[in-house]
Amino acid sequence: MEYLAFKISCAPEYTDILIAEMAGIGFDSFLETETGFEACILPDTLDAALWEALLLRYRVAAGLIVQESTLPKTNWNEAWEKNYDPIELQDKVYVRATFHPGRAADFDHEIIITPKMSFGTGHHATTYLMLEWLLELDLAGKNVVDAGSGTGILAIMAKKRGAAEIVAFDIDEWSVENGNENFDLNGFSELRMQTGTIQSVNPTGTYDLILANINKNVLLEEMRTYAGKLSVGGSLLLSGFYAEDGDEIRSEAGKHGLHPAGQKTRSQWAALLFTKIR
Template sequence: MEYLEFKIRCLEPYREILMAEMSEIGFDAFLETETGFDAYIETASLNRTELEIIFQKYSREASLSVREGLLPKVNWNEEWEKHYEPIIVENKVYVRAAFHPPQPGFEYEIIINPKMSFGTGHHATTYLMLQVQLELDHKGKKVMDAGSGTGILAIMAGKLGATEILAFDIDAWSVENGNENFQINGFEDITMHTGTIRQIKPHACFDIILANINKNVLLDEMEVYGSSLADNGHLLLSGFYETDIPDLSKKATEHGLVPIKHCTRDNWAALVFKKGMKDFHQDW
């Protein structure tokens, strides 16, 4: 079985978008790199017309460059293990894959086998979301994880004591992967659904909404986040750069959400809002 390897260089915000689009046309393995990612597909499965459409679509805006090669055989488990190391968040959370040994001494352990899904904790935005979650009381709370990816944030919410968790993603492979990760971590009662927040149409008023997506989606869905959040509830956002904070804060305040905290990592940012606050202060 021969595989084609495509070494993709692109701007950071387009990495996950390109991986998602390429997975839809048959690419079945991805390895993130410092400048983009490597993508793999069986030679017989490649539709070059569909691939060219994707490359042309993002060529200019993503500063895309591509190098193609042929691989005779690939041991994907071996390749994955070469590129995936455990991470530690705030000396409290240990995130590992199933093939890594447990590590004693941490308050929380999360097992993530991400396959093609976004959210291993390695990316700055996922790290920031986990970091902020640790500071927020989840006990007995209703939590929504929008654009859940691997399900890592929903799992963190469960480990922090949330009693009701709604998770969903637009990509079928993320949903499959997320549900596997829920099972691995002992959360059989959580099910990831397929769709956007408007397609899911959540009816409950959530105490916490988590959304690690991208700036454009966050701006587009901000009104729905606001209407889905209970009074005094918290909205945690990431997936954007530090320079995007003013635009997102402005949009959020239009829907009754007050910024109470922000943090950054490697030029990426996370924002926390509270619904129904009259005064601007951090209260947790």
Template sequence: MQYLEFKISCKEPYREIMVAELAEIGFDSFLETDEGIDAYIQEDQLVRASYQEIIDRYQESASLKVREGKMAKVNWNEEWEKHYDPITVGDRVYVRASFHQARPEFKYEILINPKMSFGTGHHATTYLMISHQLNLDHQGKRVLDIGAGTGILAIMAQKLGAKEIEAFDIDEWCVENGDENFDLNGMSHVRMGKGTVREVNPKGEFDIVLANINKNVLLDEMEVYSALVKKGGHLLLSGFYVHDIADILKKANAYGMELVDEKSKDNWAALVMKKP
């Protein structure tokens, strides 16, 4: 499996934007560097026109400089160990890889060996979703994590006392990596499913539904999400910019969901909706 490597130098505020944009077109691994990001995609997955459109759009505003190369094989564990730093969410949550030291002063510790999956906790949307989760009662609840990535939000739900958890993603690598991360966090009873929400077709209703994906998918699947939330339950949404909030709210409101909380970070947004 040969990968293309793009070493992208850009202004710091644009790093997470570039990760989100490139992830949309098939890039499946990102490493933060002193200059910007390194982005990776399987050679046969790259649609050059889509990639170039993104580069052209941010070329001037982000001061982009790109060096492209090929990598025949990558030791992703070694690469992540070089670049992956632990993160904290307030003073309650500590997210680390297995090669980092534990921090017992934090109430909640999440172990993530991310490999190539998206959702390590470093991205603003993951941070925001965890922040919202900390404000919701998960005790004994049934939780669904849609587009789970590394499984970090499902793991947070488990730490917060959820009784039943389902999680799935469309990417095979996320499924494999999610199961590994579930095992690291004592959740071998939870297995990552594969597919879209319509393909997986979760059964019954959930107290909390988590969907950190992107604007277009959220709008397309909103009707399905709202049907999965039980009365009095919550829908947490992220993966979109602050200026997209109005569009997300309009669609969610159309299916009976009401806004109860919102947060933003680095121009990214996350909403908590409730079914009355």
């Protein structure tokens, strides 16, 4: 049986929303791209009415462009292994899947990620930028929050760089399951990802570093909460938005005592670092 394949281009802040909506109507395979994502579903499991209603609801707001095609039945594990390449970040970090040979001796840090339906493999510019920042920050003994943790790759990187306590969570149940599997793969079984937002998880106390690679709208909505969970002198590291949106992010951060401390860009995407000054 052939699969229906959809190539989705959309505004970046709608990517997670659309994936969650499509998973809710039966799509079970997703792959992130620079302009959105790709999704597959068996034809007999697609409810045409629900699909059309979803497209109607988001077509204008999300700037949806949808390309439909068919794919022959295939060995998805074999196809995945052929098309998923390891990531090398400078000579410091090597991100691989379980089916790639290990290269721990060649890099300071080796991270094993099997992403399944979660996001954050290092391939997308935003994850790459966040990893770059984590290499530069002093994480030894620091308490960290990883909001919208996805595969858990940033929490794993923070732990490898000496972070003490890490609170990780994501709104998607498949990400939580996948993240916990990845924690185990990397030898951090003491780390557990929770389901929810920063408001619902509500980490107690204050933290030295908060990581949030989500999307612009969520970051703007949650900025006050991030600031409230940071200790004075603590750092907030944000990505998931285009460089052109940086001024809006900085403006909102400034309202909550967060001072710009640096920016990195890659392929038009940005990652901003802030310090809490009051």
